[in-house]
Amino acid sequence: MKFFITTVMLMVGLTVLSQKTIQGVVFNEKNEAIPYVKVKIIGENQGAETDEKGAFQLVVNATDSIQFSAVGYKSQGFSVQSKIDWTITLVSSVNELDEVVITALGLKRSKRDLGYAIQSLKGEEITEVRHPNLVNSLAGRVAGVQTTSGSSGVGSSSRIIIRGETSLSGNNQPLFVVDGVPVSNEFIANNTENLESGFHEVDYGNGIGDFSADDIESINVLKGPSAAALYGSRAAGGVIIIETKEGKRSDGIGVSINSSVTFEQIAFLPEFQNTYGQGSGGKFAYEDGLGGGIGDGGLVSFGPALNGQLITQYDGASFDENGNPLRGGDVIARKGNPITATPWTENPDNVRAFFNTGVTSQQNIALSGANESGSFRLSYTRLDNQGTLPNSDFKRNNVAFTSTYNFSERLSIRTHATFINSSSTHRPGLGYGSENVMYSFLWMGRQVDLEAAEDYWQSGQEGFRQFNYNTQWLDNPYFNVFENRNGFEKNRLLGNAILKYEISEHWNIRFRSGIDTYADLRTSQRAFSTQRFKNGAYREDNVTFSELNTDLMLGYDNTFGEKWSFNAAIGANNFTQETKYKSLLAGQLSVPGVYNFENSKVALKASQFNAQKQINSVYGLTGIGFDRFLFLDLTVRNDWSTTLPSESNSFAYYSVNGAFVFSEKIELPKWFSYGKLRASTSSVGSDTGPFQLRNTYSFNQNYGSYPLLTNSSTLLNENLKPERINALETGVELYFFKERLGVDVTVYQNTAKDQIITLPTSSASGYSGQVINGGEIQSKGIEIMLTGTVVKRQNFSWTAFANFSKGASYVTELPEGIDQYTTGFARLYTTAENTVFYIADAENGGRIGDMYGTGFMKTDEGRVIYGANGLPIRDNELRYLGNYNPDFIVGFGNRFKYKGFELNILLDWRQGGEIISRTKAVGSTSGVLAETIDGREEGIIGDGVVNVGTESNPVYEENTTSVSAAEYYNQFYNRANEESSVYDASYLKIREIGLSYTFPNSWVSKFNIQEFKIGIVASNLFTWTENPHFDPELSAMQGTSQIYGVEDLSYPSSRSYGIQVKFKF
Incomplete structure (x- = not known):
């Protein structure tokens, strides 16, 4: 008995002596601490769990083995042996295959x-x-x-x-x-809708x-x-x-901070010449900017060479009747007194110096927490931008709150709400005209020193007369951005709630409702002496919008045996939308600088519209899976839309898709990790906007004191049907080398029928157009996605991805008797020769995005025909100019990691497509672009032929007639001739670069910080493109639509660079 007791005590003592406490931290592949990892002694019930910093302690024996496991990560086991301090990295178990x-x-x-x-x-x-x-x-x-x-x-x-x-x-x-x-x-x-034509488009954001x-x-x-x-x-x-973020478990309330400050510099400016100044025929002298001098009221720069000779200019010294000093442009006070001539020299950076270095600050702080009962996350984001254009800004405040709560094991709720306040004191005017400063710069002489223009009121005429180098056609750029403001303030609320009840293990019911509503107040101020509003103007636009979506869905999910899975759901949805718009204008003001409607000098003009839309729907879906390698899904939905006639407002759609994971059933080489084939087909519908069924009268501006009602110039259609899109898609997903290389290829074809379009009609009908169903578009394309882990070492990894897209949409059918249909236009003026038309040509295999415009008369061989005067002959007959869609698009991303360092690079390549540039047209006509230097002294002989025969029997000879550069460029690049201003729209951009460092957890944990990451960031850092004058990625705006394939005197795009810091507590 003594021997037994002694033996047991000895064994217990040896066990106690062999026990030790181990400690460590568990990280993921991003070097982030993982909380709540289970650390268990294999074969025992003992274990521990990591805290919010990923740290753990556990009493073990040297002979024990321990296992680390956490949801979303692959479990790992280790032998304890003599190791005391542990650093564990768990690898994510969620890969591309089971994501x-x-x-x-x-x-x-x-x-x-x-x-x-x-x-x-x-x-x-x-x-x-x-x-x-x-x-x-x-x-x-x-x-x-x-x-x-x-x-x-x-x-x-x-x-x-x-x-x-x-x-x-x-x-x-x-x-x-x-x-x-x-x-x-x-x-x-937009500002161009209703009321007054003097306002330009303004982009208030989407x-x-x-x-x-x-x-x-x-x-x-x-x-x-x-x-x-x-x-x-x-x-x-x-x-x-x-999907918005939810709260996550932490020790107490978790805090995360994301702070960045970036600086923007203009990346593109037109390439200007700096050899010749303003004027015509080599002559210029400033007197009043209205034409009182020599060429001072004109817009072209075919004046004297910029050789430093003395010439009177708008910023030259002068004096008033009392001898007080003035500038030459202080026309009213100067009263014709002479201007001191100053050196006629170039100002190569006058436009670049006008723009500022922009600054964008984005600050976010979020509080979050979670437990077994629920979670919450409260977030605030503040964005402040001072733009590169003087006095332009943008501010946004976002407050977001998300919560989840489990009332019981079966009943849960999730709510989310976001309040957004965005505003600006000035959004710049766009397009062709004096409200766009780029318009002024492309007509501005290269001798103009803009520093003098910063004091933009004439002496003694503050508030009444602007000071400028050309007051005949242009607004002073500083006057434009500081006095003619387009401001807005928008308050938006988005919210949704999802209530879910688990009826049983397999049945559940879900109720969801969400709202999106906002009020947007826009104000437009125009000062006295503005080119388009000589007596000033003030305008307010009120836009209110609300949308409510509510749906109820009953779902079922089950497995049968070991191989079959089945899910199904049925539901109903109600969608209600209302839009209200009111606009009020004071077209002239009594007192300058006072912007309210009581200060109106003329009768106020008002405009408004209200629109409502509702769609009721029912839907169903089902999915079947077999043995994790065969899957089939079916969906069906029926909508009832209020914007379609009651006889045809019900339209159903369906989809069928299936997947075959052949790698589960076919023996493949070891390097072939995974293979899946997929295919789908569907038929979906699309309705139209409100007020497309019946013609009604609408109020117009009063006729004297009488209200004026007008009918629409478009004949509407009570028998409209929904548009219909039939789609077919096939694809394959392949992974190789233990999923280190992935390939995903998709081929698709969509056929859209019963297009809702407006066809032109005979004016004898009393209408200019009629709304009908007709037309067919077929879209075809291929998409290829590549993902790869190029290098994977303990301290270094390199992952990459590439996306390739190629597709086109062809017009295969138009209504009977119609071969071409104009889908839209980008208009400079109201005449056809100043407009780019988007025309769908079904007869000749036309594509969506085909652009047509005016050009030159040409021979059958394509030679330009010149007149006897040595100038090319313009032809107002529309011809094909190109298509704005790219031939293909490629995105290429790389991520390099070395210990705590991380480098991310994203490239964006667009190949093909054309863009028509009004910067090119205007700047070449005015003579300020670099390419207009040729021929200034010796004249130009245009490359083309002259018809020395008759129109019916032409005989062509080479053109040998020399003309002045001013005549040639005005004729060749005139705004009425789009053909000469077409560029290849291809570009390659370094879209993003980010270099960051994440400090080791062993460092930051001393300060109770879970994560500390700091980095430098840059976007749009470099762009390679054919054209030297503008960023081909930018679009124009017409009304509320962005117009593609046309560059309309666009503002310079920016490259940005800055610093970003992230904290987690």
């Missing part, structure tokens, strides 16, 4: 099960280099997606198209969905640009109609699903 993605109606699915293409981005990817507009974060990252930016800087609209355009007249942009609820991306009304990337957990892009069919008629252009 869970958000699909239609907010349903979470394994990407493996899907029979259609979907591409996902994590929130951290779009915050590596933060773009103020969320749409720009997708550029280069998603195959089949084309983004185009506005030219007004931060706060501009950005357009996005998925797989090309499928509608001749409708909205081709995708539907945006936040937490399962559709939200508005519309831009409603709806999705209101969102903060810091609040986004993931973005899922549903590219084809098959993927988006469950969203109904609004999703004909695809769907972009945004």
Whole structure:
């Protein structure tokens, strides 16, 4: 007995002596601490759990083995032996093959099960280099997606198209969905609508640009109609699903801070000549800027060479009747007194110096927490921008709150609300005319010193007369941006709530409702002596919008045996939308600088409209899976739209998609990791906007004291049918070398029928057009996505991706008797020779995006025909100029990691397509662009032929007649001739660069910090393109639409660079 007791005590003592306490930290592949990892002794019930900093302690024996496990990571086991301090890195178990993605109606699915293409981005990817507009974060990252930016800087609209355009007249942009609820991306009304033609377009931004990337957990892009069919008629252009962030477990309340400051410098300016100044025939003298001197009221720069000779100029010294000093441009006070001539020299940087270095600050702080009962996250983001254009700015405040709560094991709720306040004191005017400063610069003589123009009131005429180098046609650029303001303030609220009840293990019911509403007040001020408003003006536009989406869905999910899986759901949705717009104008003011309607000198002009729309829907879906290698999904939906006639307002759509994971059943080489074939087909519909069925009278401006009612010039149609898109998509997903190389190829074809279009009609009918159904568009394309882990070492890794997209939309059919249909235009003036037309030509295999305009008369061989006067002969007959769509788009991203360092580079390549430049047309006509230097002294003999025969029997000889450079460039590049201003729209951009360093956890944990990351960021750093004058990515704006293929005196795009810091506590 003594021996037994002694033996037991000895064994216990040896065990105690062999026990020790180990400690360590668990990280993920990004060197981030992982909380709540289970650390268990294998074969025992003992264990521990890492805290919020990833740290753990555990008492073990040297002979024990321990296992580390956490949701979303591959478990790892180790032998303890003599090791005391541990640093563990867990590898994510969620790969491309089993990734869970958000699909239609907010349903979470394994990407493996899907029979259609979907591409996902994590929130951290779009915050590596933060773009103020969320749409720009997708550029280069998603195959089949084309983004185009506005030219007004931060706060501009950005357009996005998925797989090309499928509608001749409708909205081709995708539907945006936040937490399962559709939200508005519309831009409603513009300064050019109604009231006065003197106002220019102003880009107040698109709806999705209101969102903060810091609040986004993931973005899922549903590219084809098959993927988006469950969203109904609004999703004909695809769907972009945004999932917002939720609270995460932490020790107490978690705090995260993301702070960045970037600086913007203009990246493009027209390439100016600096050899000749303003004037004509080599002569110039300033007197009053109205034509009282020699060429001082003109706009061309074919004046004297800039050789330093003395010439009177607008900033030369003069004096008033009392001998007080003045400038030459102080015309009223000067009263004709002489101006001291000053050296006639170039000012090569006068335009560049006008622009500032812009600054954008984005600050985000978020508080979050979670436990077994629920979670919360409260976030605030502040964006402040001072633009490169003087006095331009943009501010945005985002407050977002997300919460989840489990009332019981079966009943839960999730709520999200975002309040957004955005504003600007000045958004610049766009397009052709004096409200756009680029218009002034392209007519401005190269001798002009703009420093003198900063004091922009004439002496003694403050508030009444601007000071300028040309007061006949142009506004002083500083006067323009500081006095003629376009401001706005927009308050927007988005909210949704999702109530879910688990009826049983397999049945659930979900109720969801969401609202998107905003009020947008825009103000436009015009000072006295403005070119378009000599007595000033004041205008207010009020836009209010609300949209409510509510749906109820019953779902079922089950498995049968070991191989079969089945899910199904039925539901109903109600969508209600209302838009209200009111505009009021004081076209002349009594007192300068007082901007309110009581100060109006003339009768006020008013305009307004209200529009409502409602869609009721029912839908169903089902999915079947067999043995994890065969999957089949079916969906069906029916909409009833109030914008269509009651006889045809009901339209159904469906989708069928299937997937075959052949690598599960076919023995493949070891290097072949995974293979999947997929295919889908669908038929979806699209309705139209309100007020397209019956003609009604609308109020116009009063006729004297009597109200004036007018009928629409377009004959509407009570028998409209919905547009219909039939889609077919096939694809293959392949992974090699233990999933280190991935290939995803998709081929698609969409056929859009019954287009809702407006055809021109005979004026004898009393109408200029008629709304009908007709036309067919067929879109074809291919998308290739490559992902790869090029290098993977303990301290170094290199991952890369590439996206390739190629597609086109062909007009295969138009209504009977119609061969061509004009889908739109980009107008300079109201005449045809000043307009670029977008024409769908079904007879000749035309494509969406084909552009037509005027040019020169030519021989059958394509030689330009000149007149006897030595000038090319313009021809107002429309001809094909090119297509604005690219031949293909490539995005290429690389990520390099070395210990705590990380380098990200994103390239964006667009190849092909044409763009028509009004910068080229105006700057060449005026003589300020570099290419107009040739022939100034010796004249120009144009390359072409002269018809010395008759019109019916032409005989051509080489042109030998010399003309002056001014005559030649005015004729060749005149605004009425678009053919001479066509450029290749190709470009290659370094879209993003980010270099960051994440400090080791062993350092930052001493300060109770979970993560500390600092980096330098840059966007649009370099652009390689054929044209020297402008950024080919930018779009023009006409009304509320962005116009493509036309560059309309765009503002310079910017390159930005700065610093970004991230903290987590």
